[in-house]
Amino acid sequence: MALNFEIPKLVRELKKRKPKKVLVQLAEGIKQNASEISRVFENLGIDAIFSGESEWGGCSIAIQEAEVLKCDLLVHFGHAKFINVKFPVIYVEVKDELDLNPLLKKSLSHLKDYKTLGLSYSIQHRHDLKKIIDFYEENGKKIILSKKIGFAAYEGHVVGCEYHGLKAIEKSVDCFVIIGNRFHSLGATIMVEKSVILLDVYNDEIMNMSGVREKILKQRAISIQKLKDATNVGIIVEIKPGQKFGNPKYLVDKFKEQGKNPIVITMSEITPEKIMNFYHIDAFVELACPRIAIDDFAKYTKPILTFKEALVALGIKSWEDFLKTGAV
Ligand code: SF4
DSSP, X not given: OOEEOOHHHHHHHHHHHOOSEEEEEEOGGGGGGHHHXXXXXXXXXXXXXXOOSOOOSXXXXXXXXXXXXXOXXXXXXXXXXXXXXXXXXXXXXXXXXXXXXXXXXXHHHHTTTOSEEEEEEOGGGGGGHHHHHHHHHHTTOEEEEOOOOTTOOSTTBOBTTBOHHHHTTGGGOSEEEEEEOHHHHHHHHHHOSSOEEEEETTTTEEEEOHHHHHHHHHHHHHHHHHHHHOSEEEEEEEOOTTOOOSOHHHHHHHHHHTTOXXXXXXXXXXXXXXXXXXXXXXXXXXXXXXXXXXXXXXGOSSOEEOHHHHHHHTTSSOHHHHHHHOOO
């Protein structure tokens, strides 16, 4: 990885805003750069505190921490803006400067049956977008970028809980190409029916994700059945500002109508250890990141579902509609 934190741009912004004390959030993969980044603030005479909490996405914007610590600015490294917040925030998207050419060339044999490619990228590769489009066009492909819808900050940008931009172009493309990692492509493959080809820039691999879709949807159907059979239900809400996927009160009422005993549980971050002590709960619905239920399925001993899946278990949404509108 050759990470570019665009320090001169950050310094210009800091000089303009003149904060006295900042809370710095670093995405998990760049926490190792904390000491190097600390010097930027030190040189400007700004007090910087680094958040040690997890920062999995732009949703985990640490406003509460910043307020408690009386910081006057939050600097969030590694993600694009996700939601509007009232607290002042600088987003440093971080460029991953890699030579993508060998991987792009390698991808052509996997894409030989497809003419029109629906293209999406994770934020670290946005600066390479023109080069990627030029490459595919020179090789006879047509590129359509996924739409900027919902939490996507740019055209073509993909985040793990937002695939409506891909669904919006699905009818016009032959397959999807995701530049990034398995996390984004796995979400894509359960949201769209066309093939998803991952250009895994970190493992230097091309993967067709088609086989994964059926396996995950089968797991989700099993969890939905378990929630239908459950008596005691835990509805977990997280306190992260961007993780509000569903209305807990609505679910409580609906579960009660069906004779179940729901309770609402709050957590700063969902972990198997934390939910283990609620041993009387038969199934959980988490309204935080939908990917916890989907990707971490095997880590939990009890079924854990997303809001949309809970709607299917309650009979409010049909399985067919769930597949059509997308599982995430
Ligand atoms: S909610 Fe989940 S998928 Fe969405 S940005 Fe946050 S961590 Fe990523």
